[in-house]
Amino acid sequence: xxxxxxxxxxxxxxxxxxxxxxxxxxxxxxxxxxxxxxxxxxxxxxxxxxxxxxxxxxxxxxxxxxxxxxxxxxxxxxxxxxxxxxxxxxxxxxxxxxxxxxxxxxxxxxxxxxxxxxxxxxxxxxxxxxxxxxxxxxxxxxxxxxxxxxxxxxxxxxxxxxxxxxxxxxxxxxxxxxxxxxxxxxxxxxxxxxxxxxxxxxxxxxxxxxxxxxxxxxxxxxxxxxxxxxxxxxxxxxxxxxxxxxxxxxxxxxxxxxxxxxxxxxxxxxxxxxxxxxxxxxxxxxxxxxxxxxxxxxxxxxxxxxxxxxxxxxxxxxxxxxxxxxxxxxxxxxxxxxxxxxxxxxxxxxxxxxxxxxxxxxxxxxxxxxxxxxxxxxxxxxxxxxxxxxxxxxxxx
Amino acid sequence: xxxxxxxxxxxxxxxxxxxxxxxxxxxxxxxxxxxxxxxxxxxxxxxxxxxxxxxxxxxxxxxxxxxxxxxxxxxxxxxxxxxxxxxxxxxxxxxxxxxxxxxxxxxxxxxxxxxxxxxxxxxxxxxxxxxxxxxxxxxxxxxxxxxxxxxxxxxxxxxxxxxxxxxxxxxxxxxxxxxxxxxxxxxxxxxxxxxxxxxxxxxxxxxxxxxxxxxxxxxxxxxxxxxxxxxxxxxxxxxxxxxxxxxxxxxxxxxxxxxxxxxxxxxxxxxxxxxxxxxxxxxxxxxxxxxxxxxxxxxxxxxxxxxxxxxxxxxxxxxxxxxxxxxxxxxxxxxx
Numbered sequence: 001x002x003x004x005x006x007x008x009x010x011x012x013x014x015x016x017x018x019x020x021x022x023x024x025x026x027x028x029x030x031x032x033x034x035x036x037x038x039x040x041x042x043x044x045x046x047x048x049x050x051x052x053x054x055x056x057x058x059x060x061x062x063x064x065x066x067x068x069x070x071x072x073x074x075x076x077x078x079x080x081x082x083x084x085x086x087x088x089x090x091x092x093x094x095x096x097x098x099x100x101x102x103x104x105x106x107x108x109x110x111x112x113x114x115x116x117x118x119x120x121x122x123x124x125x126x127x128x129x130x131x132x133x134x135x136x137x138x139x140x141x142x143x144x145x146x147x148x149x150x151x152x153x154x155x156x157x158x159x160x161x162x163x164x165x166x167x168x169x170x171x172x173x174x175x176x177x178x179x180x181x182x183x184x185x186x187x188x189x190x191x192x193x194x195x196x197x198x199x200x201x202x203x204x205x206x207x208x209x210x211x212x213x214x215x216x217x218x219x220x221x222x223x224x225x226x227x228x229x230x231x232x233x234x235x236x237x238x239x240x241x242x243x244x245x246x247x248x249x250x251x252x253x254x255x256x257x258x259x260x261x262x263x264x265x266x267x268x269x270x271x272x273x274x275x276x277x278x279x280x281x282x283x284x285x286x287x288x289x290x291x292x293x294x295x296x297x298x299x300x301x302x303x304x305x306x307x308x309x310x311x312x313x314x315x316x317x318x319x320x321x322x323x324x325x326x327x328x329x330x331x332x333x334x335x336x337x338x339x340x341x342x343x344x345x346x347x348x349x350x351x352x353x354x355x356x357x358x359x360x361x362x363x364x365x366x367x368x369x370x371x372x373x374x375x376x377x378x379x380x381x382x383x384x385x386x387x388x389x390x391x392x393x394x395x396x397x
Numbered sequence: 398x399x400x401x402x403x404x405x406x407x408x409x410x411x412x413x414x415x416x417x418x419x420x421x422x423x424x425x426x427x428x429x430x431x432x433x434x435x436x437x438x439x440x441x442x443x444x445x446x447x448x449x450x451x452x453x454x455x456x457x458x459x460x461x462x463x464x465x466x467x468x469x470x471x472x473x474x475x476x477x478x479x480x481x482x483x484x485x486x487x488x489x490x491x492x493x494x495x496x497x498x499x500x501x502x503x504x505x506x507x508x509x510x511x512x513x514x515x516x517x518x519x520x521x522x523x524x525x526x527x528x529x530x531x532x533x534x535x536x537x538x539x540x541x542x543x544x545x546x547x548x549x550x551x552x553x554x555x556x557x558x559x560x561x562x563x564x565x566x567x568x569x570x571x572x573x574x575x576x577x578x579x580x581x582x583x584x585x586x587x588x589x590x591x592x593x594x595x596x597x598x599x600x601x602x603x604x605x606x607x608x609x610x611x612x613x614x615x616x617x618x619x620x621x622x623x624x625x626x627x628x629x630x631x632x633x634x635x636x637x638x639x640x641x642x643x644x645x646x647x648x649x650x651x652x653x654x655x656x657x658x659x660x661x662x663x664x665x666x667x668x669x670x671x672x673x674x675x676x677x678x679x680x681x682x683x684x685x686x687x688x689x690x691x692x693x694x695x696x697x698x699x700x701x702x703x704x705x706x707x708x709x710x711x712x713x714x715x716x717x718x719x720x721x722x723x724x725x726x727x728x729x730x731x732x733x
Contacts, residue, residue, distance in 0.1 A: 050509075052627070053487065053509040053625070053626065053627065054506075054509040054626045054627065055487060055507070055508060055509035056506075056507035056508075067552045067555055067556070068551045068552055068554075068555050068567075068569075069551075069554065069555045069558075069565050069566075069567040069569075070567075070569075071566060071567060071568050071569065078559075079555035079556075079559060079565075080555070080556075080559045149582070152579070152582045152583070152584055153582055157583050158583075172582070172583045172584060173541060173584070251539055252539065253529075253537070253538075253539045253540040253541065253586045254539050254540065254541060254566060254586075256539065263584065264568070341571050342571065342575070343575075344568050344569055344570045344571075344575065344576075344579065346569065350546070350569070350571070354480055354546050354547060354569075354571060355480070355546050355547060355551065355569065357480070357547075358479070358480040358483070358546070358547030359503075359547070359552070360507075361483060361503075361504070361507055361508040361509075363484055363487075
């Protein structure tokens with residue numbers, strides 16, 4: 001306060017309950033107390049109600065024998081020997097499988113469509129635009145039912161299976177791929193693969209340092225491919241191809257052996273990827289458009305062609321805008337995978353909140369566990385995306 | 398999301414309706430019985446194009462309404478899927494569940510429910526395409542089987558295949574509709590459910606005559622109505638509604654012969670129609686409670702024939718569901 005002003009009379013002491021600091025602390029304490037009281041009351045109430053209605057409660061069911069079959073199991077599971085807890089893990093892994101692969105597919109399709117929509121090629125831009133507008137505006141459940149019925153109805157019966165050269169069989173029971181069977185002597189191949197990966201990383205670092213120092217570029221891609229794929233392949237041939245394939249065989253009812261890919265899985269993966277890709281495409285388009293036109297023009301004036309200009313100048317800057325909404329789309333895809341229940345894919349909700357809940361009758365416990373699981377999956381996904389985001393974020397110096 | 402609704406009800410309701418033992422009063426105050434029904438199964442519970450419900454289980458709910466509210470039409474049918482049915486009853490959304498539900502010990506105890514009796518003795522069977530040339534369920538090793546989720550069927554299926562050391566590939570669907578559709582589309586070799594429902598579902602596939610129901614019955618499926626645990630008065634009313642329908646058939650009292658029965662000197666019939674004793678009042682109803690059931694709905698045999706019997710589209714023989722006097726096992730305690 002400037003000293004030449006006349007001294008103000010000291011403000012009268014405020015009562016403690018008018019002190020904003022005290023007030024805000026008091027409000028927060030009261031809010032905390034109310035929340036704790038509500039949660040505690042609700043829990044007490046639920047326990048009381050369950051006891052009075054004579055509905056079983058507790059988590060004892062976790063170790064009881066499940067007794068029902070699951071069509072797709074990534075881990076060992078048998079109806080007679082496995083528990084409800086095991087069924088939970090089977091369902092969770094199925095959810096993670098379809099969500100994980102779905103996120104990869106949706107991202108690839110989404111980026112291609114998003115960039116295409118901005119293309120100067122009229123047809124490409126319109127096709128991409130049509131894709132986004134049609135897919136984005138139809139309910140996902142409808143699309144899943146469409147894919148499931150389209151996949152099922154279009155494929156032939158098991159006795160008229162389509163045999164694709166290379167041992168792949170296709171029919172309305174799913175895709176059947178040959179399963180690699182490992183034999184002895186593979187150690188050398190694995191070792192060479194490891195050596196290849198380490199070598200490739202070392203080469204990368206060396207090449208970047210050299211480029212920063214001298215400006216010379218090294219054929220990074222070719223060397224990487226050679227080290228990671230070529231070297232193990234050469235060793236593999238040298239040690240006498242110690243790998244066999246178990247080919248699927250057509251049995252009386254079903255196909256035996258090989259890797260089975262259920263039509264439910266294919267339909268769900270297609271539906272989720274294609275639907276989410278339409279949203280990702282718009283996110284990507286928005287991100288690219290957010291980069292000022294001057295950046296592209298500057299890149300062109302430096303002599304960069306459109307491809308490298310997009311890859312090296314525009315996309316890295318667009319990522320800052322793209323990542324946060326992209327995270328939401330990944331979370332949406334994961335949560336939307338619960339629609340699996342409509343087409344019989346055994347995801348967590350179908351197996352756990354469907355069959356397990358019904359067989360045990362313990363709605364409160366089962367629904368609470370399921371909610372917690374989706375919360376954890378979502379939080380982990382956004383944590384990973386936030387880490388990535390902080391890496392691409394604008395670093396202010 | 399019925400399950401979420403239940404969760405909310407369980408967590409926040411001060412007391413559950415089920416625990417308060419006031420179902421009869423609630424139904425009378427409402428003037429309407431809320432009945433959990435199937436909604437997609439011909440012969441048991443299915444609304445027609447005009448929204449009029451028919452079926453064996455539907456008739457049973459109408460009988461309760463006739464006894465309690467004196468109007469068989471004062472029933473609101475709530476269609477429930479197999480996996481949502483128990484939570485709907487637990488949370489008080491329906492007063493009674495008559496939805497071809499198998500009576501098992503765990504359902505009777507740990508779910509907080511009570512089964513009142515058996516209105517259809519059933520067993521689980523398989524339907525396959527004739528072109529598969531399968532004559533027995535024991536030939537189904539390695540077969541894909543479509544099945545509805547949240548049923549005893551799902552468990553029996555795994556038991557049966559396990560016990561006979563056969564390989565099973567089950568494909569599980571949330572509703573019977575979806576399971577039948579997938580079976581019809583060729584996703585599965587076989588469809589399994591209770592035998593009575595197999596006859597009904599066969600009528601829905603593209604070419605019913607291309608499908609055959611295998612002779613094996615692999616389980617006991619006593620189907621019966623269910624009420625919440627803890628309301629003994631309501632439990633008695635629902636239980637004796639079922640017994641009254643069966644007793645009426647045994648006493649040859651049907652909707653057509655009711656007028657003669659009213660004049661009958663037979664003491665058993667007099668007790669049934671309420672001209673002797675106060676058995677209806679003991680239940681908390683009126684003397685003519687059983688008469689209203691028979692007049693408005695009919696006896697068990699009439700209901701059976703109309704909905705699932707040989708004169709219905711389902712054409713199911715009565716078999717086990719004949720009265721005990723005629724070689725079956727349907728039997729009800731006497732009204733006295």
